[in-house]
Amino acid sequence: MTPASRRLADRVVEVAIESLIRLCGISAIIFVFGILYFVFREGAGFLFAGLDVREFFTSPEWYPTSQSRVRYGVLALIAGTGAVTALAMLLAVPFGIGAAVFVSEFCSPRWKEGLKITIELLAAIPSVVWGFIGLTVMNPLIMVVFGVPIGLNVLNGGLILALMSVPIIVSIGEDALKAVPDSYREAALALGVTRWQLVYRVLLPAARNGLLAAVLLGVGRAVGETMAVLMATGHAVTMPTSVMDSVRTLTATIAAELGEAPVGSDHYQVLFIIGILLFTITFVVNLAADLIVRGRRRA
């Protein structure tokens, strides 16, 4: 092989590998738009012709297979998703941020490694296992502790979702706290503050954006979760008035009904429209998280 031809061969390999890596890089974008296109295509026909959009958003009556009058109102499903997510965040945010502060600031290095591995293990538990815990452990527990007739409700789903979102909040929150320059800590300690004052007055304000992003990603996780809430919330179309009410979420409705809805029917298309709605919600939440993180970087 002459040096010239070897150089040519090297160049060809170089270009091939480079374009392969580029393809890997942009494939995420292709997939996101591909999925978006597919979901829209399946739902668009009925979204623009036939669906009563007012009823869709304002009626709690979900009767997709009624023989007398089909009604596609998702208000109760939105309320179900909202209630479960809100409760989950109410529980997960204090625990998640607290754990992040502990791991980042108070923990000895040996403990820190063990804790981080355990928290990551919590994130690795499949959602169907969480659902199973909700169904077989939490359901009887809630019935006994609160004396309610059934334990498959907002509280059950919220607890499960809180346990699922805590690992995300902890690991991203800890990163945010770690990103606060050590000079801040040193300056504060030099002024004679206690460790509590350091956390409360210096670190939390400095890491505010990162922590908010952690919380929003937790929200995104909670809104999009399907299997666990399907099993733990009772799957009942109701406008919840207390945490002891059974509810149904948007995701669980798609999971339970898409399999048997005839392809192309109104019911099938409405389920895809719910998919578009979910996509929009999680997109807005993730975008907000992203913008906030950017804000932090610029600051």
Add this chain to the structure above:
Amino acid sequence: MASSNRPDSRLLWRTPAAVAAVVGACLGVACGGSSAPASKEPARTVIQNTGSDTMVNVAQAWAEEYATVNPGVSVEVSGGGSGTGIAALDHGTVDIANASRHIEPKEIETARRNTGKTPVEHIAGYDALAVYVHASNPMTAITLEQLGQVYGEGGTVVRWSQLGVTMPGGADEIIRISRQSNSGTYAYFREAVLGKGRDFKLGSLDMHGSKDVVELVSKTPGAVGYSGMGYAAPGVKPLAIAAKAGEPAYGPTVENTQNRTYPIARPLLMYTLGPDEGAVKAYLDWVMSPAGQAIVKASGYVPLTGAQSVR
């Protein structure tokens, strides 16, 4: 580097030839292996059978038993729901569709358009839909009217005390357990109990399978749920049902279903395309025979009686 590369590159050169030899040998073996027995044995016939989740257990039991009766025919069973099975039949992708509801005129039309053949209905047994309550519930019988008040849209009954029942634990609220809205069982219960055109009251816990309903009832003292009689389990008890107030109530038993005194029973249906012939006809004949009907009974359903199988 260069000196250590030499043996490697020589190996590389040799490899394609070796690979070609191995592949060639494999191909030769594979061809010999597959062609020789095929010419000796008669081709194995496969019957595709899909549909109703209610029937999937009994259909599986039929298929397994039939494999010993007629080893030349293999019946492949899958579930997915009555609607899924009929849709597959409409597209000609299955030989037999199981259904726990009757085929709709629209679906017959689709089948004619796609395949040029008309679906034929066969009754393979009956399923009595039982209304289950928790074993500790003192109630023993209920009327269809009361069930409609509990489950139906606009129904006013939400507490056990409204039905004259005092619950032992004091939990008075009725926890209604139902099915997902496109299940055949849901549709049958709606038509037979709530009445034509009437919808379910919202707020029931909608489970995704017959077994899930019974399981949840067994764990929830205040619950009521409906499922096939074959799903009875420890911890639940089926209620006797009266067609009208003042009339006697009948429990979901084989006898009460066959003599039509139990009011909510439905046929287990099998649909095929066009006039049946060959392996499919032989299989259906066997399903209707005493041997096939014994499996219906063993699976917890109600076998045909002599008179009904003619219809």
